[in-house]
Amino acid sequence: MNFLKNITIGQYASGDSFLHRMDPRFKLVILLVMVIQCFLLDKWLLLIAPFMFFVVASFLSGISFRFIMRGLKPVVPFILIAFICNSLLTPGHPVLMWKPPFAFSFSTDISGPVPEFDFFMIAMTAEGLDFGFFMSMRLIIVVLAASLFTLTTSPTEITDAIESLLRWGRPIGLPAHEIAMMMSIALRFIPTLTEHLERIVCAQMSRGADFEAKSIIEKAKCFIPVLIPLFVNAFKTAEDLSIAMEARCYRGGDGRTKLRAMKASWRDFASSAFVAVFCAALNYFQFFSRSI
Amino acid sequence: MIEANNVSYYYQKDSPDEHKAVSGVSFKIEKGEFVVMLGHNGSGKSTLSRMMNALIAPSEGTMLVDGLDVSDEEDIYEVRRKAGMVFQNPDSQIVCATVEEEIAFGPGNLGMPRDEIIGRIDESLKLMNLEKYRTASPGRLSGGQKQRVAIASVLAMKPDYIILDEPTSMLDPIGRNQILGTLRRLNREEGIAIILVTQRMREAFEGDRILVMKKGELVYDGEPGKLFADRKRTAAYSLGMPEIELISEKLRKKGVNMGGFCPSVEEAADRIAAIYGRKLGKSL
Ligand SMILES: Nc1ncnc2c1ncn2[C@@H]1O[C@H](COP(=O)(O)OP(=O)(O)OP(=O)(O)O)[C@@H](O)[C@H]1O
Ligand SMILES: [Mg+2]
Numbered sequence: 001m002n003f004l005k006n007i008t009i010g011q012y013a014s015g016d017s018f019l020h021r022m023d024p025r026f027k028l029v030i031l032l033v034m035v036i037q038c039f040l041l042d043k044w045l046l047l048i049a050p051f052m053f054f055v056v057a058s059f060l061s062g063i064s065f066r067f068i069m070r071g072l073k074p075v076v077p078f079i080l081i082a083f084i085c086n087s088l089l090t091p092g093h094p095v096l097m098w099k100p101p102f103a104f105s106f107s108t109d110i111s112g113p114v115p116e117f118d119f120f121m122i123a124m125t126a127e128g129l130d131f132g133f134f135m136s137m138r139l140i141i142v143v144l145a146a147s148l149f150t151l152t153t154s155p156t157e158i159t160d161a162i163e164s165l166l167r168w169g170r171p172i173g174l175p176a177h178e179i180a181m182m183m184s185i186a187l188r189f190i191p192t193l194t195e196h197l198e199r200i201v202c203a204q205m206s207r208g209a210d211f212e213a214k215s216i217i218e219k220a221k222c223f224i225p226v227l228i229p230l231f232v233n234a235f236k237t238a239e240d241l242s243i244a245m246e247a248r249c250y251r252g253g254d255g256r257t258k259l260r261a262m263k264a265s266w267r268d269f270a271s272s273a274f275v276a277v278f279c280a281a282l283n284y285f286q287f288f289s290r291s292i
Numbered sequence: 293m294i295e296a297n298n299v300s301y302y303y304q305k306d307s308p309d310e311h312k313a314v315s316g317v318s319f320k321i322e323k324g325e326f327v328v329m330l331g332h333n334g335s336g337k338s339t340l341s342r343m344m345n346a347l348i349a350p351s352e353g354t355m356l357v358d359g360l361d362v363s364d365e366e367d368i369y370e371v372r373r374k375a376g377m378v379f380q381n382p383d384s385q386i387v388c389a390t391v392e393e394e395i396a397f398g399p400g401n402l403g404m405p406r407d408e409i410i411g412r413i414d415e416s417l418k419l420m421n422l423e424k425y426r427t428a429s430p431g432r433l434s435g436g437q438k439q440r441v442a443i444a445s446v447l448a449m450k451p452d453y454i455i456l457d458e459p460t461s462m463l464d465p466i467g468r469n470q471i472l473g474t475l476r477r478l479n480r481e482e483g484i485a486i487i488l489v490t491q492r493m494r495e496a497f498e499g500d501r502i503l504v505m506k507k508g509e510l511v512y513d514g515e516p517g518k519l520f521a522d523r524k525r526t527a528a529y530s531l532g533m534p535e536i537e538l539i540s541e542k543l544r545k546k547g548v549n550m551g552g553f554c555p556s557v558e559e560a561a562d563r564i565a566a567i568y569g570r571k572l573g574k575s576l
Contacts, residue, residue: 014427154389154390155389156388156389156390156393184388184389185387187389188386188387188388188389188431191431192383192384192431236384237383237384240379240381240384240385241384241385241387243342243347243379244377244379244384244385244386244387245387245397246347246372247345247347247372247376247377247379248372248376248377248397248398248401248445248446248449249369249372249373249398249401249402249449250397250401251369251401255403256400256401256403257396257399257400257403257404257405257406257409258400258406259392259393259396259400259406259409259410261406
């Protein structure tokens with residue numbers, strides 16, 4: 001069995017590059033700012049700029065571009081589906097259409113009035129293609145950005161950064177340390193729980209459980225005897241772990257020393273300044289192009 | 293010194309399900325000793341060891357670690373530092389994503405300065421021969437290596453006592469021997485007192501003193517050899533025999549003069565060699 005074997009959430013490639021050396025807090029904030037910026041843009045032509053930004057950034061990561069691209073493979077089907085659905089379902093001028101029993105036909109007339117919607121025709125519209133292209137670009141950029149972040153930031157750095165950023169919310173009662181601790185333990189236990197899951201599935205199969213059932217309902221039924229022991233196991237592990245943590249003097253985040261200190265350097269300030277100028281320029285162009 | 297004075301522990305105290313897991317236990321363990329604790333399932337070994345580490349406070353009696361009372365809220369972190377604890381399951385006691393962070397977990401909780409923590413990591417890794425795995429993810433290590441990481445992360449707090457609750461029961465023979473060898477070395481070279489809880493009779497002879505628990509009571513405190521020579525008592529305490537003694541017994545029945553109780557493989561080999569040598573007329 002290899003359930004979940006291909007999950008690479010938070011996959012980290014150790015290294016010593018510009019991106020690796022950046023302060024994780026700055027990386028995280030820049031990532032968020034850039035993603036939000038992408039969602040503020042409304043033309044796919046403008047999205048080329050942030051795309052190029054992350055392409056350049058991936059050269060600064062010291063990781064081969066091919067390796068990064070290989071990590072994007074699993075999302076390709078989603079991007080294709082999003083593209084096709086958008087191009088077919090957006091109303092507008094049809095460019096490529098198919099109306100049974102006739103053959104395919106093309107049209108280049110995209111300036112006239114929008115023709116009436118034909119219920120029996122499957123058609124890609126010019127507007128749909130434009131929008132689909134736009135959505136796909138967005139998705140690609142977000143996935144590329146996120147995987148660049150996790151490739152160059154170790155899980156510990158990520159949780160440290162989140163803890164440090166959440167600390168701003170402490171005055172309103174946000175348990176920053178606890179949230180970060182839960183996240184890091186969850187990450188640490190993914191492999192352990194995967195192993196439990198595989199063991200349970202094998203045990204059930206050896207008793208004749210059939211996981212190759214056809215209907216979704218049957219499939220779901222098969223998983224009940226898997227999930228219950230999995231949860232029981234997880235709770236037992238959680239209890240053992242909390243005892244083991246207490247035995248080593250754990251008492252929450254106050255007064256705790258971290259092994260690594262996060263320190264901002266010129267890299268972080270330079271990149272932040274660049275991102276600020278970059279976003280300002282993009283917003284200016286967008287506003288400018290609209291007013292024409 | 294770990295000192296238990298008439299210690300008892302009740303689970304679900306004052307409820308209908310009240311259950312006395314430890315009753316009226318007293319003993320003293322000096323710094324530098326190697327003590328093995330035996331007992332049938334449910335005899336209260338784990339409960340007793342958790343009290344030595346201040347994870348639970350005795351319901352009756354007192355437990356003192358170097359004079360600090362484990363029931364005293366103010367002292368529990370010092371007690372936990374002095375008397376480190378290693379558990380049975382390597383997978384559910386490792387908290388962090390890399391070996392070095394795992395070792396830094398304890399000292400970090402104590403609020404130690406960063407430079408000192410790094411020094412402690414170096415030392416502990418060296419003591420446990422884990423230098424190669426400093427940045428490795430614990431999930432990728434073998435069971436024996438994981439337990440060594442667990443011991444290393446206790447060592448980083450510079451304990452005077454280490455309590456191990458069946459640390460080898462989930463390991464293969466190689467991992468088990470590695471751990472036992474490590475414990476012996478820590479005891480002899482670093483002077484750390486070891487309290488080893490185990491179900492394996494062979495491990496009973498690792499130390500020079502055993503404690504035997506039966507139904508929550510401490511029924512034997514002394515040399516292992518003396519107890520195991522008395523078949524009636526070991527049976528009464530539901531203790532088995534080390535495998536090598538079972539073989540010696542078979543040999544005795546077949547008329548081989550194996551002598552009395554045989555505690556270790558080395559001892560058995562010596563005795564057999566002596567007998568065989570006498571027969572051949574030379575010393576082996
Ligand atoms: N959390 C708990 N709640 C209630 N009873 C418990 C709890 N933990 C242990 N006990 C009971 O206390 C008694 C002693 O348990 P303990 O775990 O200390 O024994 P043990 O000697 O370590 O056994 P084993 O060899 O199985 O590890 C047992 O009868 C057990 O059922
Ligand atoms: Mg136990």
